[in-house]
Amino acid sequence: MELVLLIIDFVLHIDRYLSVIIRDYGVLTYSILFLIVFLETGLVVTPFLPGDSLLFAAGALAAMGSLNIALLIFLLILAAILGDTVNYAIGNYLGPKVFDQDKVRFLKKEYLQRTHEFYEKHGGKTIIIARFIPIIRTFAPFVAGIGSMTYRHFVSYNVIGGVVWVFIFCLGGYFFGNLPAVRRNFSLVLLMIIIISVLPGVIEIVRQAYQKKRSAKQN
8 A cells, every 4th residue: 555655646736756866866766767657568467667747747857958858858758668568578478478468477358358358449659649648658669569560660650659758748848847836836746637538538438338238138
């Protein structure tokens, strides 16, 4: 429970934590941010790591001169692309057997199944769309690796998704994160970013549940 509260506190006050990291670690901050984004996108066991909020906060701090925005964007795009590539490779290696097991160690089967359904509906575009949806963002390349998508097909979606995702949130933080109204309510803004990111996934889950219920009644 303490870990959950710590993660929530870190996400909602990520600007303060990043300021401390920059103060204590200086240029190594780029490596820390690279690692967080890489792990959040590259390992299915770390979907709890911050994504959208981290990019926005980092962009806001870059606008204050604490980070170089060009270097930041380049490194985080690289981390996002490499993360998805590793995740795809892991899914490709493990194969469809993960769906055949009732319990998969270190994996939440429910998230895996929801991402699979999302992938079945949207196809390759899922890799791009999922960049903006927490949890699904982490599982989408893994599911793509398990499925029939070739790496040549996957890599184009991976690059486009990584570039667009990092640019939107980093530049969003860079240009809007230090507006007086945003600075005064930074935690609320981050919370709204998270809610908006999660909302499409919630709507999809509710829609599917409604359709299943309706089909059950008709049968």
